[in-house]
Amino acid sequence: MPLKAENITKCFGETTVLEDFSHEFADGAVTVIMGASGCGKSTLLAVLMGIMPPDSGTVTGNDTRLSAVFQEDRLCENLTVLSNIRLVLGKKAGREMLISELAEVGLEGCAEKPVRELSGGMKRRTALLRALLAEYDVLFLDEPFKGLDEDTKRTVMEYTKRMTEGKTVILVTHDREEAEFFGGELIELQKNA
Template sequence: MEDGCVTALMAPSGAGKTTLLRMLMGLETADSGEISGLSGRRISAVFQEDRLLENMNPVDNIRLTAPKLDRAVILREMAAMGLTDCENQPARELSGGMRRRVAILRALLCGADVIFLDEPFKGLDEVTKALVVAETKRLCAGKTVLLVTHEEKEAAMMGAEQVIRMEMDVKNTSV
């Protein structure tokens, strides 16, 4: 991955994209080899699951990673993502698309140097996706981003300067 650039990682389901991300984040250990270049860098991630605290509202969920971020900034960024009039609702009452956008904002507003996006736009309708991709691209400007996606269009919309394609390692398991 190049510093300050968006890199897209594309592969079929089950090829190990999420496992690779988890290794890059230090959540899993590789069987062999080394990962370098991330030491001392602030990392943030959007996982495939939203991972919100159900009883907390969107502002408080975002503040989990950015406790000193001004409420007005959070509300402005929520509005830019099409999230208005929901700042006081607990996460459990938000729609799936709203939850997704809160999870994305939580990762993007924490001041990270490196951002991992694991299928971040999954489940969004096309109109909402276009808005969210544009805002994500804006908030990621100048940061090092690894975007995992199945869609060439998403990689292009995010301005990916590099595309890495993983292939399945299919082993013969017949007896």
């Protein structure tokens, strides 16, 4: 069952962030949601994931296995990089495999480091790797490459594209270059006055 939003409206006080939003997201493909800051991209993602109830409207098809990179990293600061990923994947995720995947996103040598000791960009890559390695039917990516320098961003974007081929991905970004790189359907949200 594809992920489908019907007539979603979400307000915060007097401000209407989403108004009558409807869309059926393509299965096995990337959908990019773009728009200026404050136009409701992250709110839409939260509503689609089911972690924020809409004021009106319905979301169907989100009762499957979900994975996500949230607006914030949402990592356990006192756990190591490896433990943060294992928290989601469980013990079945082999150490060697994880270390080799960490190297793919430039986190070689960081496996045993507590997350609190990492830079912002490293944390972001840890959160992204956790989401990519988890088992999922729909993957939500909320600005997954923010805080990365250009070279690292390119490497990580290529890795992400490779890992998500043929999968249902909803990517939120304000960067047109990112949107074009991932292709797929593009939804441009407008900021409500």
